[in-house]
Amino acid sequence: MARSVEAIAVGTELLLGQIANTNGQYLAQVLAEHGALHYHQTTVGDNRGRLVDALRLALGRADMVVTIGGLGPTQDDLTKEAVAEVFGRAIVVDEPSWERIVSRFRGRGRPTPNNRRQAEMPEGAVAIENAHGTAPGVLLEAAYPAADAAGAVPRVVICLPGPPNEFRPMVSGFFAAYLERWAAGPDGARTVLQSRSLRIAGMGESQVEHELRDLIDAGENPTIATYAKPGEVEVRLTVRAGSPAEASALLGPVEASVRGRLGPWIYGADEDALGGAVVRELAERGLTLAVAESCTGGLLCQRLTEAPGASAAFLLGAVTYANAAKEAVLGVPADLLAEYGAVSEQAARAMAQGVRRRAGAALGVGITGIAGPEGGSPEKPVGTVFVALASGDGTWCRRLGLGGDRAVIRWRASQDALVAVRRYMLSGPSAFER
Amino acid sequence: MARSVEAIAVGTELLLGQIANTNGQYLAQVLAEHGALHYHQTTVGDNRGRLVDALRLALGRADMVVTIGGLGPTQDDLTKEAVAEVFGRAIVVDEPSWERIVSRFRGRGRPTPNNRRQAEMPEGAVAIENAHGTAPGVLLEAAYPAADAAGAVPRVVICLPGPPNEFRPMVSGFFAAYLERWAAGPDGARTVLQSRSLRIAGMGESQVEHELRDLIDAGENPTIATYAKPGEVEVRLTVRAGSPAEASALLGPVEASVRGRLGPWIYGADEDALGGAVVRELAERGLTLAVAESCTGGLLCQRLTEAPGASAAFLLGAVTYANAAKEAVLGVPADLLAEYGAVSEQAARAMAQGVRRRAGAALGVGITGIAGPEGGSPEKPVGTVFVALASGDGTWCRRLGLGGDRAVIRWRASQDALVAVRRYMLSGPSAFER
Numbered sequence: 001m002a003r004s005v006e007a008i009a010v011g012t013e014l015l016l017g018q019i020a021n022t023n024g025q026y027l028a029q030v031l032a033e034h035g036a037l038h039y040h041q042t043t044v045g046d047n048r049g050r051l052v053d054a055l056r057l058a059l060g061r062a063d064m065v066v067t068i069g070g071l072g073p074t075q076d077d078l079t080k081e082a083v084a085e086v087f088g089r090a091i092v093v094d095e096p097s098w099e100r101i102v103s104r105f106r107g108r109g110r111p112t113p114n115n116r117r118q119a120e121m122p123e124g125a126v127a128i129e130n131a132h133g134t135a136p137g138v139l140l141e142a143a144y145p146a147a148d149a150a151g152a153v154p155r156v157v158i159c160l161p162g163p164p165n166e167f168r169p170m171v172s173g174f175f176a177a178y179l180e181r182w183a184a185g186p187d188g189a190r191t192v193l194q195s196r197s198l199r200i201a202g203m204g205e206s207q208v209e210h211e212l213r214d215l216i217d218a219g220e221n222p223t224i225a226t227y228a229k230p231g232e233v234e235v236r237l238t239v240r241a242g243s244p245a246e247a248s249a250l251l252g253p254v255e256a257s258v259r260g261r262l263g264p265w266i267y268g269a270d271e272d273a274l275g276g277a278v279v280r281e282l283a284e285r286g287l288t289l290a291v292a293e294s295c296t297g298g299l300l301c302q303r304l305t306e307a308p309g310a311s312a313a314f315l316l317g318a319v320t321y322a323n324a325a326k327e328a329v330l331g332v333p334a335d336l337l338a339e340y341g342a343v344s345e346q347a348a349r350a351m352a353q354g355v356r357r358r359a360g361a362a363l364g365v366g367i368t369g370i371a372g373p374e375g376g377s378p379e380k381p382v383g384t385v386f387v388a389l390a391s392g393d394g395t396w397c398r399r400l401g402l403g404g405d406r407a408v409i410r411w412r413a414s415q416d417a418l419v420a421v422r423r424y425m426l427s428g429p430s431a432f433e434r
Numbered sequence: 435m436a437r438s439v440e441a442i443a444v445g446t447e448l449l450l451g452q453i454a455n456t457n458g459q460y461l462a463q464v465l466a467e468h469g470a471l472h473y474h475q476t477t478v479g480d481n482r483g484r485l486v487d488a489l490r491l492a493l494g495r496a497d498m499v500v501t502i503g504g505l506g507p508t509q510d511d512l513t514k515e516a517v518a519e520v521f522g523r524a525i526v527v528d529e530p531s532w533e534r535i536v537s538r539f540r541g542r543g544r545p546t547p548n549n550r551r552q553a554e555m556p557e558g559a560v561a562i563e564n565a566h567g568t569a570p571g572v573l574l575e576a577a578y579p580a581a582d583a584a585g586a587v588p589r590v591v592i593c594l595p596g597p598p599n600e601f602r603p604m605v606s607g608f609f610a611a612y613l614e615r616w617a618a619g620p621d622g623a624r625t626v627l628q629s630r631s632l633r634i635a636g637m638g639e640s641q642v643e644h645e646l647r648d649l650i651d652a653g654e655n656p657t658i659a660t661y662a663k664p665g666e667v668e669v670r671l672t673v674r675a676g677s678p679a680e681a682s683a684l685l686g687p688v689e690a691s692v693r694g695r696l697g698p699w700i701y702g703a704d705e706d707a708l709g710g711a712v713v714r715e716l717a718e719r720g721l722t723l724a725v726a727e728s729c730t731g732g733l734l735c736q737r738l739t740e741a742p743g744a745s746a747a748f749l750l751g752a753v754t755y756a757n758a759a760k761e762a763v764l765g766v767p768a769d770l771l772a773e774y775g776a777v778s779e780q781a782a783r784a785m786a787q788g789v790r791r792r793a794g795a796a797l798g799v800g801i802t803g804i805a806g807p808e809g810g811s812p813e814k815p816v817g818t819v820f821v822a823l824a825s826g827d828g829t830w831c832r833r834l835g836l837g838g839d840r841a842v843i844r845w846r847a848s849q850d851a852l853v854a855v856r857r858y859m860l861s862g863p864s865a866f867e868r
Contacts, residue, residue: 015472016627017462018670021455024477028451038449039484043458043475050473057491193450206546209508216508225510227447228567230599236452290759297744298735301753305731308808308840316759319735319751321744325724325793329750329763359759374742404566406742408599 003185004037006062008054010070010079011162012045023068023160023167030171035192035240036064036183046076048085055086059144059155064182066175069162071135073114079159080138084122087142087157091120097127097136104134128158128174133166137174156182194247195238196222196255201274202419203265205233211261215254222254230408231415232274235262264426274418275300276307281425282363283312289421290316290359292330292351294342295369295385297321300414316359320351330354341380343368345397348386352397356390363424364390365417369400371409385413389420389432396420396432437619438471440496442488444504444513445596446479457502457594457601464605469626470498470617480510482519489520493578493589498616500609503596505569507548513593514572518556521576521591525554531561531570538568562592562608567600571608590616628681629672630656630689635708636853637699639667645695649688656688664842665849666708669696698860708852709734710741715859716797717746723855724750724793726764726785728776729803729819731755734848750793754785764788775814777802779831782820786831790824797858798824799851803834805843819847823854823866830854830866 007027013019024041031038040062044054051070058065070079084091098119105111111134118135121127128137138159143152158178160170200208205228209216212235216224222239237254241247259266267277282289293300301317304310318329323342326332332350340346348366356364369385376382383404388397400416402409423431441461447453458475465472474492478484485504492499504513518525532553539545545568552569555561562571572593577586592609594601634642639662643650646669650658656673671688675681693700701711716723727734735751738744752763757776760766766784774780782800790798803819810816815835822831834850836843857865 014459015462015475016466017459017464018629018672020459025448025451025454028449030451032450039479039481040488041449041477045473047473054474195450195452197452206507206544206549209548210546225508228506228597236447238450293735297739298732298737298751298753301727301732301751302736303732305753305755306841308806310731311755315756316763317732317751317753317755318763319732319739319753321739321751322749322793325750328792329752358762359756372742404599405603407740408566 002035002037003063003183004039004061005031005064005066006039006058007041007066007068008051008058009041009043009068010046010051011043012047012076014043015045023162023164026168027066027068027171030176030179032193034176034179034183036179046070046078048078048082051078051082052085055082055157059086059157060147063154064156064158067157067159068167069160071118071137071159071161073112073118073134077117080121083138083140083157083159087122087140087144089122089124092123093119094121094127094136095119097121100129100136101134128170130161130166130170132169133161133163135161135166137161137170139178192241192244192247193238194241194244194251195236196251197270198235198237198255198258198262198266199268199272199274200233200235200262200265201231201267201415202423203233203262208233208235208262212258215257215261219254222251224254224258230404231412264422267422273303273306274415275303275305276310278418278421279304279307279310279313281422282314283309285425287363287425288313288315288359288361289363289365290314290318290355290361291365291367291417292318292320292326292355293367294320294326294351295371296367296410296414296417297371299410300365300367300417303414303418315361316355318355318358326351326354330358343370343380343384343386345386345388345399348388348397349390349395352388352390353395362391363421365421366390367413367417369409369413371406371413373406383409385409385416387413387417387420389417389424391424391429393429396429436469436471436625437497437617438473438495439465439498439500439617440473440492441475441500441502442485442492443475443477443502444480444485445477446481446510448477449479457596457598460602461500461502461605464610464613466627468610468613468617470613480504480512482512482516485512485516486519489516489591493520493591494581497588498590498592501591501593502601505552505571505593505595507546507552507568511551514555517572517574517591517593521556521574521578523556523558526557527553528555528561528570529553531555534563534570535568562604564595564600564604566603567595567597569595569600571595571604573612626675626678626681627672628675628678628685629670630685631704632669632671632689632692632696632700633702633706633708634667634669634696634699635665635701635849636857637667637696642667642669642696646692649691649695653688656685658688658692664838665846698856701856707737707740708849709737709739710744712852712855713738713741713744713747715856716748717743719859721797721859722747722749722793722795723797723799724748724752724789724795725799725801725851726752726754726760726789727801728754728760728785729805730801730844730848730851733844734799734801734851737848737852749795750789752789752792760785760788764792777804777814777818777820779820779822779833782822782831783824783829786822786824787829796825797855799855800824801847801851803843803847805840805847807840817843819843819850821847821851821854823851823858825858825863827863830863
């Protein structure tokens, strides 16, 4: 049986929302990679009583408890005191840690009496060297009274510093190495967790779920779950296995089945982004792209160039906010803008054709719309966006009615444009026939 | 006595570190602003037993429990079932919610039977309308057995959806309004926490700290702290008071002192972004701007247009990746590109001048550089970026050597361009004299 780890983040600033608990996420990733079970994560403030209660609760249900934060020099840094109280230990100064703190200060001020607190630990604990700050970490391996009062159970408590630049190296260094031999438990059995995300654009979540229904229902290892993101869907396969090789072997066939069902709607995996995937697919086909944006204001360009290598297919982006710019750069006729307005199917088509011509690209995209919050009308409310695609075979345009705030509308509009380009690449002009 | 709120984030993906719990931070901020006490935040996976245990623990110690996530249409979305179990309620379908889901689907597919689960609630609960997704939130006001078994205590449970684009509007809308009248408790007493962030660009953190040293040391209520962010510095004032009015009265004079010290280096407050601040300042001065980007790939345009109202000052953005586009759209001479290369001071200057001329703008910006990871050379390593500003008074260019990965280099380059435009507005050409 793999061993379980529970994390307690300590700090009133977390409960006030002044900082994000990014450490908790990083720790969770390392635990999953090493096959440790992780069922609870708790955040408490700088309050000794509540911290003691949280430690007792966690020690009652997990083999290891990791605390994050509360090792600083000030009076409200209480983690080590609380650990000592829970195990009935005294607090003692670890002299090597104190010497290390003094030498760190050499040449830049003197350590204060408060810094001496940072060298303190519960009696019997071992200091974990901190290469990036004054506070050492703490490792305590000790017996803890069992819940049924019939003896004691072995427990590990590890206290890690809160500043991310100190926390992360201690987790990727000491902690990961400790976990490597510990997580499997005395019988050597442990579960490695691997996951694989497949990213889908152009198909809604219910449709994806419908296509995968029987696989999702049958899926035990790996499990299959769908997640809706703005303008796309993620299908995540998660597998537990005894080794990384076994995990990959279990994942492979299920991933192949999902890919077989959803085919080209899957644009990428894991950290892939749609913008980079579109550029890669364009380059593979020897196609080039130019885009003209109005309401998305550069977001589409930014997404196309986020990944390296965009210059292989992306020639030009024109963010034409002013009508004069639409005329001068894209050659959109002033008459057309006067007759139909800058937010119109006609304008979107002319923008797509104009930027394609200007850049000499195979494909041109034009986006114009009302991202809000101002500028809507009964005929064209906020969220009305026209997305046009121009190619050698003709020009197509879609009118969208998008929900959400300004940022979401801009994101979804750029997503729709990227999906249109993919559709054209995969199916040609037939992609746009009704 | 102010009332207490405890948050439970639900989702195995959080415990695997696959997503960050940004919702928890946002909720914490809103709780602090409304003076609600917030002592614990817990994360549990998609496991009904552990979720029920977490709800019982939280209901035993807090007046309100807020759950985040687990309202989706799939079988592992269990939050409402767990709440119903804890209160011994049946699950019933809320017909108005179901009608709203059906009408959301109109014109884009059909709701699946799974979507009907999203209209279910514990009996006696009230649906909270979700303007940005299918899952309504849940409000349940109910009696809960007291810990000492001597009767029952009033409790509130609020279930909010997990996707941030649905969660945030529900928190800033319904939840904040509910909290406003609820948090003070029956006797109306509470401690309000307010904070104010001042955003500084163009001055480093140590310089900011140096300017504010005595204020930081003397500051007890409000406290003053500095935080370094990529390309900028945040100064945060935090105050505790008995009412919002008292909090504002304490904050005001200290904010004025900080503003007096740092003056125009402060570009905005709280959620203000530098791009929007630059556009606002341009519009106030009746100035217009056009930008030509290469390595930043549209990021600068995107930042300038993120806030509404950009059309007042922003005329044209040209993302000229290909040399041919630099020539055709900006009129950068082919000879110049051949002689000095596309990443050069000469190219940046010509891009800034070209886009300014093309758009008929008061100011033109040109950015060209190497964002990496490929493309560096000994003379121009990755991170080399040229930022040029063209105006009626002349053209200036800075060569930057930026650290970080591709995303950070692109961000810092766009930040530098925005700072250059602000400098020019504040000091004119003298800003660029050595």
